[in-house]
Amino acid sequence: MARDTQLLKGLLEGCILALLDNEVTYGYRVVELLGKYGFREPQEATVYPILNRLEKKGLLKSEKRPSDLGPPRKYYMLTKDGAKELEVFKNEWENVKKTADRLLEVK
Amino acid sequence: MKTMTKQSKLIICLSLFISGALIFSALVYFFGISDTTDVDVTWMLVALIFIAILSAVVVYAARKKIRTRAKLLNTEFFIAYESIEDSMEGSVLSIFERKETMKDILGLFIDAQNSGRTVEQVTGGDLSGFIIQVQDSFGYRSRLLFTLISGVQYAIMYLFMVQIYEWVRNTRGESFFSAQPGYSLIVVLLPITFIGIPLMRYFIRKQKIFWAMAVLFINLAIGIAFMEITCASFMHIEWIRSIHEDVFSYVPGWGFLVLWLGILAASFGMKWFIRRISIKKL
Numbered sequence: 001m002a003r004d005t006q007l008l009k010g011l012l013e014g015c016i017l018a019l020l021d022n023e024v025t026y027g028y029r030v031v032e033l034l035g036k037y038g039f040r041e042p043q044e045a046t047v048y049p050i051l052n053r054l055e056k057k058g059l060l061k062s063e064k065r066p067s068d069l070g071p072p073r074k075y076y077m078l079t080k081d082g083a084k085e086l087e088v089f090k091n092e093w094e095n096v097k098k099t100a101d102r103l104l105e106v107k
Numbered sequence: 108m109k110t111m112t113k114q115s116k117l118i119i120c121l122s123l124f125i126s127g128a129l130i131f132s133a134l135v136y137f138f139g140i141s142d143t144t145d146v147d148v149t150w151m152l153v154a155l156i157f158i159a160i161l162s163a164v165v166v167y168a169a170r171k172k173i174r175t176r177a178k179l180l181n182t183e184f185f186i187a188y189e190s191i192e193d194s195m196e197g198s199v200l201s202i203f204e205r206k207e208t209m210k211d212i213l214g215l216f217i218d219a220q221n222s223g224r225t226v227e228q229v230t231g232g233d234l235s236g237f238i239i240q241v242q243d244s245f246g247y248r249s250r251l252l253f254t255l256i257s258g259v260q261y262a263i264m265y266l267f268m269v270q271i272y273e274w275v276r277n278t279r280g281e282s283f284f285s286a287q288p289g290y291s292l293i294v295v296l297l298p299i300t301f302i303g304i305p306l307m308r309y310f311i312r313k314q315k316i317f318w319a320m321a322v323l324f325i326n327l328a329i330g331i332a333f334m335e336i337t338c339a340s341f342m343h344i345e346w347i348r349s350i351h352e353d354v355f356s357y358v359p360g361w362g363f364l365v366l367w368l369g370i371l372a373a374s375f376g377m378k379w380f381i382r383r384i385s386i387k388k389l
Contacts, residue, residue, distance in 0.1 A: 027211065028218035044215045045230045045237040049244035052208075056245060056386050070179050070217040071210065 013050055014089035015039075017078065020060065021086055026073040027051055051076055059085050112186050114193065114316060115170045121320045122166035126159035133159075151276060177213055184216045187226045190314055191238055197312030197319075198242045199253040201382070208241060235314060242312075246385045253381065254305045256374045261300035263371050266357040269296075284361075289354035295330035302326065 012034075019025075019033050027048055034042040054060045059082035064072040078086065111119075133155040137148065177188045191212055195205045219229045230237040247253065274286035303326035310319035334351070341347045358364050 026218070027215050028222070032222075041228075043229060043231045044219060045233070045240065048211065048215060049240040052211075052241065052244040053246070067214075069221055071214055073214055073218075074211055 011093075012039075012046065013054065014086070014093060016047070016050055016054065017059065017082055017086040017089060020076055020078050021083065024075050024077040026065075026075050030076070054082070058082075111170070111174075112189055114186075114189055115173075117316055118193075119163075119167055119170060121316075122163050125320075126163040129159040130156050177216075179217050179220075180213075181220060183226050184220050187230065187234055188213060188216055190234060191241075193316065194235075194238045194312055194314050195242075197308040197310070199247050199250060200242065200245060201378075204245065212241070238312075238314075245382075246388060247382060248385060249381050253378065254308075255301075256378055257308075258301040258305065260371060260374050261304055262297060263367050263374075265296060265300055266293075267367070270357045284356055284359055284364075287354035287356045289352075290350045291334060294350055295327070295334060298330065299323070299326050 015034065015037075016030060019030060019037075023029075023033075025033070027044065030051065031042050031044055031047050034047065051060065055062060055076070058079060060076045061079050062074045062076050065075050067073045133152050137152045173189055173192055174185070177185050180188055188209075192209055195209065198205065200208065216229070226234070269288045269292050270283070270286055273288040274281075274283050277286065303322055306322045307319040310316070310322065337347045338351055342351065358367065
């Protein structure tokens with residue numbers, strides 16, 4: 001687990017953008033979805049600061065919606081800049097993946 | 108409903124202690140002077156006792172308010188939530204940002220609790236790390252600059268308070284600008300605004316409430332000790348005598364009033380500007 005932590009952290013921003021491109025949702029649901037997609041033990045402590053940073057950067061926007069379980073929830077969605085950033089991430093990730101695959105095949 | 112947490116008890120006890128100490132010193136002063144029928148002194152004594160009691164009540168009410176706000180959390184999550192809220196007081200976030208962040212965290216905690224997760228699973232067992240990460244996600248790196256600007260703000264507000272105090276105490280009926288508090292109160296209390304409060308905020312941010320309160324006491328004690336020692340042994344030195352005896356007005360006229368208020372407004376504007384720049388650099 002410790003070995004891939006740094007790598008995962010770097011990817012998390014892009015993956016969260018991708019999740020929110022598919023679904024407008026709230027913080028805890030993002031954590032759940034990351035878990036479902038295979039991220040091991042995703043934590044609110046990691047995800048919330050990223051959501052906050054992405055919102056401050058203008059890549060996400062949010063709105064409050066009522067919740068049956070407590071106070072209104074903050075739902076996050078992608079902005080136009082967020083969508084552009086996601087495209088950049090996808091391209092970069094594709095390049096990194098190809099490079100890594102080539103290296104691993106050579107080995 | 109959960110009982111009061113250890114942290115709340117500590118904060119309430121410290122506030123009661125400070126209020127008690129203030130009332131005790133006011134009473135000692137009152138009964139120590141020769142003329143206890145002086146209306147002005149009696150009035151000040153009543154005002155001091157009222158402020159001391161009011162401060163303790165405000166602290167208690169603030170702790171109760173946190174409990175009410177987070178009433179849906181179980182004890183484990185509430186303790187963590189309360190620690191985060193206290194720690195936020197030491198951050199450089201604006202009041203609005205702090206409130207919004209606490210609402211977000213409350214929502215996250217409620218969802219996590221309802222899903223059967225523990226605080227450790229939510230924070231990765233590192234609550235302090237979580238708090239720092241949340242604050243850092245705003246990107247405000249100019250902590251020292253924020254501290255200095257806050258120091259200026261506290262200093263100006265403090266000067267106004269002292270001027271008002273002196274006006275009410277000695278020169279009521281005359282112009283507000285004619286009140287002359289002098290140097291002594293600056294020497295005792297101004298270091299608190301530039302050293303004491305930043306240090307207190309540092310300890311609050313690090314969740315060390317006891318040390319935050321200790322800083323206040325140590326700061327006051329050093330100031331009072333300086334005044335007492337210099338008064339007893341160093342009055343032959345001119346600048347020390349000047350500190351003890353010279354008086355002057357902090358706000359001698361309309362021009363100064365506008366100047367102080369202008370600096371205060373500019374300092375708020377500067378904080379806003381630094382926050383805007385920091386977000387762009389994120």
